[in-house]
Amino acid sequence: MSEKMHEQQSTGAVQTTGHAWDGDLQEYNNPLPRWWLWCFYGTVVFSVLYWFIYPSWPVGQTWLKGFGSVSYTVTDKATGQQKEQDYRWNTRSLLLEDLSDAANNKQRKDMMAKVQAADYEQVLKDPKMMEFARSVGKGLFGDNCAACHGRGGQGVAGLYPNLTDDDWLWGGDMAQIHQTLVQGRNGFMPAFGQVLKPEQLDDVAEYVLTLASETRPSDASERGKEIFHGQTGGCYYCHGADAKGVPSQGAANLTDKIWAVADVPAQKNLPDKKTALKNFISSGVNNTRIMPPWKDRLSPTDIKLLAVYVRQLGGGKQ
């Protein structure tokens, strides 16, 4: 029979299924190989095996969990010990397996150890460690710092310092940034509202605006200069005789283009700027600009990475 069919196919005369519809409508019969059918039955059996290996059917409130399991390494939060753990097969345990075994993970650990052993000087000179610090630092910054300083470190004018410029209130070298992170900072400026008369406040504000080249010197600013550098105001104690600020005090540099603390640029015209500055000098800063210490929250290596990250945000000058 098969021989005959072969012959029919070869000669082009194809067998039909034997039915005829509407008088002359017939259907060719090109028989499938028998093994092909068995392959199909095989896939059906294979799918049943799958039910038992992998999670499959819902059963009441639960489901068939499957016999397959995945093992991965976990770190015990309490003891810090690493241990192997078996869990039933699912995509989450596959991910954990991937994370604990992947070559990338080893690379990360090696790099972490390298940073741990290096000092700031060495990290800053090494392109690979800097790349690593930027990548890990970005995550650490996002988790711990971005709530106040913003995702990109640009801060909020008048409230939280901008870390991307080159004006560093508390100093921009590695030792100073490290100290800021470890111990935190508490900005302070006395309120002058009770100390100075309103017209004196006016004069001082006028003088400070000339320092930043916002306006030209005038009689008022000359009077303000005397208050600033004299015993009446005593501003130079903290801001320095040259008004360029003192990083150890967190006192702002008043001679550059950046208003690190008082939000003067928010005002459009000169009288408004003066008023804003006057109000600021009048009320001072007291327990409103606090950066918490991080030494108990972050590991020394994390602090090192964050310090390098923050430094490269602003360029670390001064």
Add this chain to the structure above:
Amino acid sequence: MSEETAQLYQKRIQIYPRSVKGRFRNLKTAALVLAYVIYYLLPWLRWDRPNAPDQAVLYDLPGRHFYIFGLTIQVQDIFWLAGALIIFAILLFFVTGLAGRVWCGYFCFQTLWTDLFMMVEHWVQGERPARMRLDKGPWNREKFAKKGGTYALWLLIAFWTGLTFTMYWTDAPTLVVDTLLGRAPYPAYFTTFLLTATTFVMAGLAREQVCTYMCPYARFQSAMFDHDTLIVSYNQRRGDGEKGRAKLGKGLKTREERQAQGVGDCIECGYCVQVCPVGIDIRKGLQYQCISCALCIDACDTIMDNLQWPRGLIRYTSENALSGKKTNLIKAKTIGYGVILVAAIAMLTWSILTRSPYTATVEQVRQPLYSQLTDGSTRNTYEIKLNNKLTAPMTVGIGIEGATGAILDMDGMERIALEPQERIKLLARVQIAPDPTGKGEHIDKITFVIKPLEGVTAEPIRRRVPFSTPDDGR
């Protein structure tokens, strides 16, 4: 057909191909030896490559590098693979349009491995009649030994085929030792097992069923056929004569006697059918099962030589030639495929020859877009990605141009040494004072120039990127 009910499934008829000697058999054997020498020995070939694996051909997936002799292909050059595949596809179209299923008959791995497995079968179990007798006979000691021996040899070949395939993806000597000692990684065992199993089943058991029922190429190659395409065909006019074929018999011994009686040259020896690996009778014309292996030509030529009659009762010809017309090999289709093929090869070659030894991209950091500095100037920050594609170290210098008074600050990494195949991201800060030229010029774009300084000579890469200032959009 009325007396029998139609069967929807077909039982497979076992094929016992007889061996044959001849020019096409020699050609096939030569192709087989060449392919096997390349396939089995290539992973063992070493290549002196400093700072990289020393295997001549290695597809290193975890390291994301393909090493092919002197060429190292990186992830970003993977489109070359697409180019190569396009070339192979057009080459198939070109050759098939011209000479039919040449690929199937001589080079396809299904054909090659089936051929090898048949050789083993022939060596252990003997010629066609012996094999048929063995299959029909009872399961005695001889049958167990011969069948078992054949399967064992097949399995050995299949295993080595699978292992060789795996060797292309990792260091070959290490893999062989590790596999035999049971310490190779799981994917290596899985790949080797899969290839062993498929080789054994496809070349040993499934054979012509693969070409007839599974292979898509076998089917769509017929779409590239035309009346000028070379096909293996039986010369029906000469073979059948006026009264048909007849065996050599009384009064039918010589050509002259036969022609006088109107009988053709085919002596119905059946040799052409017996040698056919797909089990068809070529005398019934062009059939979709035919893989153009040309073994029937060798078979018929052998008989014709013995009878001292002219060869060519079965030969390569075309449908046009069969119907007495001229075969036109140079036709629009051939020329078209040829032109596209040459163009594709030229483009791929050009792309490979002019590849850059390194890549560089520059991206502006967008959060924040810019920052104001104490001296009133504006700063933008950029991330520079460098990739050394060589297996040798190089030093690269980074600078900016197109902006007067712009200051680049990279913490001393403007000149950077790259390890072989190193990829690195660097941060670049650029600051520009307000109105640096004094002409009220507004700078909104700057150009980074990255040029190789040591270790390689290549064109510098220029990347023009935006420079944002507070004045933007005013």
